[in-house]
Amino acid sequence: EVQLVESGGGLVQPGGSLRLSCAASGFTVSTNYLHWVRQAPGKGLEWVSVIYSGGSIYYADSVKGRFTISRDNSKNTVFLQMNSLRAEDTAVYYCARAMTAVPYFDFWGQGTLVTVSS
């Protein structure tokens, strides 16, 4: 059974950092395309970043230079390092899988809440 389990969310002050994890089971992250998608409270969905099976990485303009996506194949886990956090980064962060480079997402994790506030 395919599962994605996010962790690492919490309350952080503006300018702070946080590292999110997405542990996968039922498939191999290194042969799939793993994305992060966020949803601000009561708002819609916003794509954040992707790491391809071949290792290519892409970011939304809103997080470029502040967020870093990576993966650990031995742990079958994808990470999102978030630096220089802003209030507008407050959201539930979902990890989502695409089976090809075409980014529609067939499996999602349950999400982890990140709150940026002083």
Next chain:
Amino acid sequence: EIVMTQSPATLSVSPGERATLSCRASQSVGGNLAWYQQKPGQAPRLLIYGASIRATGIPARFSGSASGTEFTLTISILQSEDSAVYYCQQYNNWPRNSFGGGTKVEIK
């Protein structure tokens, strides 16, 4: 940047009736469009991709269609469990992709 506009914001439909949700793209996205269903407190679930292809396990009452930059999700016979927010997503210039603002389907 491609902007996706969904309408209406809220749709109230009686069980057994048809629900028609619209999504308009600000420029051509071809058939590169997906629909998701999100229930309160849950992650989104993929319903449709390629504008009209049902994802695995999705009931046949959900269907998608396209005409130019206008896309439609139809729920042919609405059931109580279909109460949710529905989002469209374009992925024409992947990996970049963007979502519409959502349509909330309420059961009368």
